[in-house]
Amino acid sequence: MMSTEFNLIKQYFTRPTAQTALGIGDDAALIQTSTDHQLAISSDMSVVGTHFFQNTAPYDIGWKSLAVNVSDLAAMGANPKWATLAIALPEINPDWLSAFSAGFFDCADAFNIDLIGGDTTRGPLNISITIMGEVPMGKALTRRGAQLGDDIWVSGYLGHAALGLAHLQLKIKLPDEIRDTAIAALHQPQPCVALGLALRDVANSCIDISDGLLADLSHILKASRANLTGNEAMGATLQLEKISCSATLQNRLQEPIIQQAILAGGDDYELCFTASSNQRKTIAAIAKQLAINLTRIGEINESGNLTVQFEQQNINITTLGYDHFA
Amino acid sequence: MMSTEFNLIKQYFTRPTAQTALGIGDDAALIQTSTDHQLAISSDMSVVGTHFFQNTAPYDIGWKSLAVNVSDLAAMGANPKWATLAIALPEINPDWLSAFSAGFFDCADAFNIDLIGGDTTRGPLNISITIMGEVPMGKALTRRGAQLGDDIWVSGYLGHAALGLAHLQLKIKLPDEIRDTAIAALHQPQPCVALGLALRDVANSCIDISDGLLADLSHILKASRANLTGNEAMGATLQLEKISCSATLQNRLQEPIIQQAILAGGDDYELCFTASSNQRKTIAAIAKQLAINLTRIGEINESGNLTVQFEQQNINITTLGYDHFA
Numbered sequence: 173m174m175s176t177e178f179n180l181i182k183q184y185f186t187r188p189t190a191q192t193a194l195g196i197g198d199d200a201a202l203i204q205t206s207t208d209h210q211l212a213i214s215s216d217m218s219v220v221g222t223h224f225f226q227n228t229a230p231y232d233i234g235w236k237s238l239a240v241n242v243s244d245l246a247a248m249g250a251n252p253k254w255a256t257l258a259i260a261l262p263e264i265n266p267d268w269l270s271a272f273s274a275g276f277f278d279c280a281d282a283f284n285i286d287l288i289g290g291d292t293t294r295g296p297l298n299i300s301i302t303i304m305g306e307v308p309m310g311k312a313l314t315r316r317g318a319q320l321g322d323d324i325w326v327s328g329y330l331g332h333a334a335l336g337l338a339h340l341q342l343k344i345k346l347p348d349e350i351r352d353t354a355i356a357a358l359h360q361p362q363p364c365v366a367l368g369l370a371l372r373d374v375a376n377s378c379i380d381i382s383d384g385l386l387a388d389l390s391h392i393l394k395a396s397r398a399n400l401t402g403n404e405a406m407g408a409t410l411q412l413e414k415i416s417c418s419a420t421l422q423n424r425l426q427e428p429i430i431q432q433a434i435l436a437g438g439d440d441y442e443l444c445f446t447a448s449s450n451q452r453k454t455i456a457a458i459a460k461q462l463a464i465n466l467t468r469i470g471e472i473n474e475s476g477n478l479t480v481q482f483e484q485q486n487i488n489i490t491t492l493g494y495d496h497f498a
Numbered sequence: 499m500m501s502t503e504f505n506l507i508k509q510y511f512t513r514p515t516a517q518t519a520l521g522i523g524d525d526a527a528l529i530q531t532s533t534d535h536q537l538a539i540s541s542d543m544s545v546v547g548t549h550f551f552q553n554t555a556p557y558d559i560g561w562k563s564l565a566v567n568v569s570d571l572a573a574m575g576a577n578p579k580w581a582t583l584a585i586a587l588p589e590i591n592p593d594w595l596s597a598f599s600a601g602f603f604d605c606a607d608a609f610n611i612d613l614i615g616g617d618t619t620r621g622p623l624n625i626s627i628t629i630m631g632e633v634p635m636g637k638a639l640t641r642r643g644a645q646l647g648d649d650i651w652v653s654g655y656l657g658h659a660a661l662g663l664a665h666l667q668l669k670i671k672l673p674d675e676i677r678d679t680a681i682a683a684l685h686q687p688q689p690c691v692a693l694g695l696a697l698r699d700v701a702n703s704c705i706d707i708s709d710g711l712l713a714d715l716s717h718i719l720k721a722s723r724a725n726l727t728g729n730e731a732m733g734a735t736l737q738l739e740k741i742s743c744s745a746t747l748q749n750r751l752q753e754p755i756i757q758q759a760i761l762a763g764g765d766d767y768e769l770c771f772t773a774s775s776n777q778r779k780t781i782a783a784i785a786k787q788l789a790i791n792l793t794r795i796g797e798i799n800e801s802g803n804l805t806v807q808f809e810q811q812n813i814n815i816t817t818l819g820y821d822h823f824a
Contacts, residue, residue: 180590180618184599189612191579201614203580203630206532213614215628217584219621253517254529258543258626264506273510286515288527288539291626292506295545300584300617300626302541304529 234275334437660763
């Protein structure tokens with residue numbers, strides 16, 4: 173699962189780097205541009221039909237295509253500052269462009285990002301953004317720092333974006349009280365920049381939940397294997413009941429589609445991070461200060477497996493998340 | 499001419515920046531990441547059907563899609579160091595991917611560039627690259643520094659890429675002795691990085707010839723208008739005979755298609771730069787040291803017009819270059 177896209181990158185596009193602090197494989201790369209700061213850099217490409225419906229509002233396409241990049245920097249504990257935008261357009265449609273750029277710049281304004289360059293060309297609609305931000309030397313949050321015994325945390329509420337998508341695809345009919353919230357989570361995700369900055373000296377590892385909680389947590393487990401000293405195998409155990417979601421969903425946790433949305437739906441752009449248990453008070457203080465929800469959902473162990481428990485039973489995990497090439 | 503793409507960027511995507519040394523409008527943006535260096539950043543998107551034929555060899559697509567980005571940094575006098583690659587693929591074709599990545603990495607190796615990140619997704623073939631490089635504080639070559647009386651220079655030979663394209667499109671039949679050279683110029687352009695570095699303290703303005711000599715020179719004239727102090731209007735006069743091209747083309751300068759290829763063909767990725775006349779000896783020394791051709795083709799004047807002379811007559815200019823949305 174998830175293997176196709178990652179194998180593609182690994183097989184064809186990953187080589188040793190000569191002048192790079194952290195290359196391909198994390199939420200962002202790190203390059204050294206001064207003695208006291210590093211630059212975190214990430215690129216994401218959005219294709220209509222794959223990442224967006226044909227009829228998605230252009231404002232939402234503008235917002236989200238930048239927001240998913242901002243989220244990558246949030247997951248690194250970096251402060252986003254600059255972005256480039258390359259866009260292929262099938263035609264020049266002023267209404268579409270006005271709404272797209274309004275969404276793009278509203279997101280840029282929300283996170284103090286300058287658009288510094290880009291390219292426009294004719295072609296099937298494609299939006300490619302590269303984002304850059306600063307992080308003090310050595311303070312970046314990566315996927316590779318998880319330690320045995322770490323608590324596993326997530327921010328916010330999971331599953332809304334996937335359920336919003338399922339609702340729009342007529343696969344589920346969401347109750348009125350969460351429908352708008354779920355669709356907003358899908359179309360206008362809110363990257364956790366302030367949280368990433370607050371976690372710089374607190375978390376051992378961090379990732380944003382784009383592919384799905386289990387897929388993204390498995391990236392942390394894989395990247396952090398090198399931290400093991402003996403014959404242990406890094407694993408994690410989660411309790412489904414502990415994962416925050418709306419009250420409506422909490423009452424329906426036994427339904428496979430709800431489980432799937434929370435565990436593997438992705439597109440949430442919340443942060444999943446691990447931290448030593450002696451950071452619990454600090455993390456509670458961060459949650460209070462930022463007025464956000466931070467929930468401890470499990471722990472890193474030496475089981476070698478990713479296990480999810482619900483009502484004291486292990487859930488049968490059928491998919492970890494989303495793969496563009498599966 | 500050229501107005502559609504530029505108006506599109508100006509109208510929808512250009513806003514004041516708050517934390518950027520040089521924003522949209524030059525070959526690359528400049529951001530300040532340390533006290534003594536700036537980072538030059540540029541993005542280019544390549545679409546098959548627009549930038550490449552459907553049947554272009556994937557090795558050439560890999561080389562050229564990176565090379566055009568490298569060329570943008572060369573035009574800034576920056577030292578390219580890092581790139582991200584976002585690619586949308588209609589399918590996973592191992593032969594195509596192997597050849598594409600070989601071309602991409604051969605170009606990366608030729609210019610000491612690390613691939614540090616990117617994205618792969620399913621969609622109509624689209625290649626979006628962002629390149630980053632370093633330039634010492636205040637040393638970047640921009641489009642905005644041309645002065646009245648400056649000499650105008652170009653590197654290498656112009657027109658080959660456009661004629662290679664015309665040959666492949668069966669619009670012209672190139673003689674054997676320049677056919678391979680022209681097609682190589684089209685498919686595997688060689689960015690002028692060493693020249694850009696050598697021009698840092700020599701040129702007043704610089705641009706790479708991607709849209710076409712006249713279009714790119716007009717960008718310099720427009721960007722440099724602010725340097726005028728009185729009521730003059732910045733213009734330029736060029737002598738067609740002085741522009742370097744192969745001996746074969748030199749004998750056919752009276753043909754409109756040859757004139758068009760040299761003046762407006764674009765895709766050459768040579769540098770066009772302006773410099774004070776007291777730099778002529780220095781520029782001759784650079785040409786000798788780098789074993790390249792640097793030709794003085796005209797001068798910046800206060801005519802307000804862009805004029806090309808051939809056999810003492812003004813040529814009627816019908817097009818400046820290429821516009822993706824014209």
